[in-house]
Amino acid sequence: MTATSTLPERVDDAEVRVLLLENIHADGADFLRGKGYQVETMTRALSEDELIEKIAGVHVLGIRSTTYITEKVLQAADSLLAIGAFCIGTNQIDLAATTRHGVAVFNAPYSNTRSVVELAIAEIISLARRLHEKSTSMHAGVWNKSAAGSHEVRGRTVGIVGYGNIGSQLSVVAEALGMSVVFYDIDDKLALGNARRCSTLEELLEVSDVVTLHVDGRPGNAGLFGDEEMRRMKPRSLFLNLSRGIAVDTAALRQHIESGHIAGAALDVFPVEPKAQGDPFVSELQGLANVILTPHVGGSTEEAQQDIGRFVASKLRTYTAFGGTSLSVNLPEITLKSDGQRHRLAHLHQNAPGVLARINGILGDHEVNIESQSLSTRGEVGYVITEVAAEVGPDVLAELASMPETVRLRQLS
Template sequence: MTGNPRALLFESIHPSAEGILQAAGFAVERISGAPEGTALDAALAHATVVGIRSKTQMHAAHFQRHPHLMAVGCFCIGTNQVDLRAAESKGCAIFNSPFSNTRSVAEMTVAEAVCLFRKLFEKSAQLHAGRWDKTATNAHETRGRTLGIVGYGHIGSQVSVLAESLGMRVIFHDVVRKLPLGNAQSRPTLEALLREADCVSLHVPETPATIGMIGAKQIALMKPGAILINNARGTIVDVEALAAALRTGHLGGAALDVFPDEPAAAGDLFESQLRGCPSAILTPHIGGSTEEAQELIAAEVAEKLVHFWQHGSTETCVNLPEVDLPVLRAGQLRILHVHRNVPGVLGTMHTLLAKARININAEYLQSNPRTSYVILDVEGFEDPKLLDGIAAMPETIRMRTTAGSNAPSASDSRK
């Protein structure tokens, strides 16, 4: 590609991302919604970097058909909408925002717990229907209740802190040993947590181990009248089993912000067995949808894309080896080389540079079991054919260069 790099932003990403990318020299195009099929391919045809949220699906075929894509920014927490291995095989970096909407999701989770314990949504619906029903039956304070958090990561631990400030007793279960915050206590198994908690809140990623994690068997373990909150991933909970537990009264309430099948666009019909359950709070995947969170996410991911484009930095990249790189000094050239992780690649590169009498001022290397990422800062560079030689190495996945002015050169070779 020639000219300015092109950034393509889908799904109504916060406008501050556009400003950050434009300031870095990108030509930015915004497309509302999440295109599919030929429409998505047509949009990707001229993109250098792409910004998506949770709806746009980037499959292996997209990276095969569009090897010019240098990076994809997921302006959200999850990256399961992207084929990470396929992107890695093309040297395409994938970035996300694992922290920026933490507070928004945590606040909503605790607010939903309060609403469910107090039956606020049910009482509101009754008044809207003209029915006055002032009663304390089945309404409880959160103070003294036990909150069970499944997944004690960024969001789960923040929910823990907020809930404890309301006087709740917090227990949690995580597959990785985690440091408890405040007075929270860990539980060794999911089953132990389910039996003990008055409210269970899910905060786990979508993995083969978490799909269907909460089904009829697990719901049966929960206390009669307990409540379930899922603001994580829609595939974690068996919705049919949950709906049955709500209608029989085994569970006292539930709040879901995510669903196995979600409409593609605003205004589309939402179908779920949970519709019509008065004890269920249903929201349209808005856990992180606050102005504050979206602005933070936009800045975080856009800046990661800029740093990768300008300097080659892959810090917090989810699919390529992570390297945090300094700004390149004027007069130097930075060679960014993604290659298969096999012996001899560095030796070949060093030999080529030595024969050309090129001095290496700095070298950085990180690897994972499949892929290595080496960065060479050099000076005295005069022979552009040398780059062709490095790019032609059979182990090369992708190679590009940036100049000391921080303006990337047009050099981008990939296989």
């Protein structure tokens, strides 16, 4: 890891510039404005080139799932302290690069879990009852009261691929509806209720009447579900993807729906998604019977977006003002309450032996008394917050910043 030592930074609340993209809930912007921050909002995502032009002077950036944070963007971000992903996933952010640049990343790993679960349940029932088809026929003036192809979900087996926050809660709700639950996860997860863990994905596919994906966006999940996996599914089973568009081969899915092997599908995410409201959308799955397509709205309920707005904005404020990194995606975690009396030095550095001793040696040489100190490490970086009674002088800060291991140094009130 290459050190990116910078001059000591201090930004007062009134100087903090915030850019929030992709129609983030107003509660998040209002919270940050209430702290004195200068907040600019935009309703759409920005391309890499657009973001490079826009990000100079921005201290805090808020995005959702469609704006990508690359090395080029970070190189252009001359003031960026933190990024808030107002969603669950962070695969749209180059986390290794943000860490190298000393930029903290926060997300909302739990805030929209219930919203996604409720959409999954609604779509399972709708597909099983073929409600989408019946509604379309009614709008076209056709009365079709036939029960053919319409089934209850009670007694059916749902196979959950990915048993994290969403998958596990879906497990509980599905079981409450009378469904049997099996799941597959590459990590060792504790089964909830009467759910049964499958040792392989193939085992899950062979027994499930409904297969629903709830995986993250790590590169290994690209192409997770293709022609081979669909062939292994039970005839006339249902398929859902409310996780990541890159996980599914949609062309193969169309073939299996057209052949009748898969009886219906619901997708909320796609390999390529429009950047703004009203932009055109194209998919191989358009026009198919008993296929529900939704525009990445799994977490888009008023309740979830409000919770996410408040939660992530609070994390961004805590970090910029006090240095706290609780639930940071990429930096070591330190949680300290501020009594408003002490000053803080926040030092992000390469995780190497002796760094803390050298920091304390510099402070001791300048007769700076340490009142409290917390250190945490994570992978290649370490993070230490040192509380002192008074602001330290520029000579002390310059010496700390010039340490070869220093990634970022900030002085906080």
